[in-house]
Amino acid sequence: MPRSVTINFSEAVEVRLSSFKVYPLEAPPEALGNFTQLKRLARPLVQRVLPLRNDAARRVDAGVTTTARTSKSVTLALKPGLRPGAYVVMWKNLGVDGHTETDFFVFVYRPS
Template sequence: MRSLLLLLALGLGTASAHTAVTALAPAADSTVSAPKEIALKFSEPIELRFSTFRVMALGPGQSPEDGAKAALALKADAPELANGPLTARTLAAQLRLPLRPGLRAGIYVVAWKILSEDGHPVTGHSVFTVK
């Protein structure tokens, strides 16, 4: 019985790892001049064709969580988005997401939904401010 519990515990430890965003520029909660792109690095390569990335200005009183959900629900070419459509469709451990020129001052949310290597979707978001 003890060996069965040990095997289960070891198995759970290796199956729970999900892909994560390990670096982001602009950094979370930073204030920057209007950036030209968003740079993301991942803990492991991801399939870009199964991933979604969106950048959108937060509306007045809108929480980052609600902004991220709204951004991810938009089509890739929606006019509300600050990023252009992602054209890369390969396996990548990092990504540069081009932004539309001339971002206005305000708070922006960067939202992502990626497919982890183990098949689980991973969502997340970060915010930055353009001065």
């Protein structure tokens, strides 16, 4: 089981002034091999939950472990007991240049 997930940026971001989350994605089993379909399913979830506060119980991440104030790489710890399936890593960051960016990616956990 993965213990963490890392997001790499091309430029440094203000870690404490940004938001990073990992959520499970409800997806049919046949979609797990189709990342185009998974991205389509993930987009409304990201729009709905990224702005939420006090949602730690619904998330599968245990928070940011990156301790630097600014960084090109941000790591989030994952809670133990991750079930097989699709997950969405999402963020709204503030770059050190003052620009914001919102994006996400999907990964599938399939234990061997």
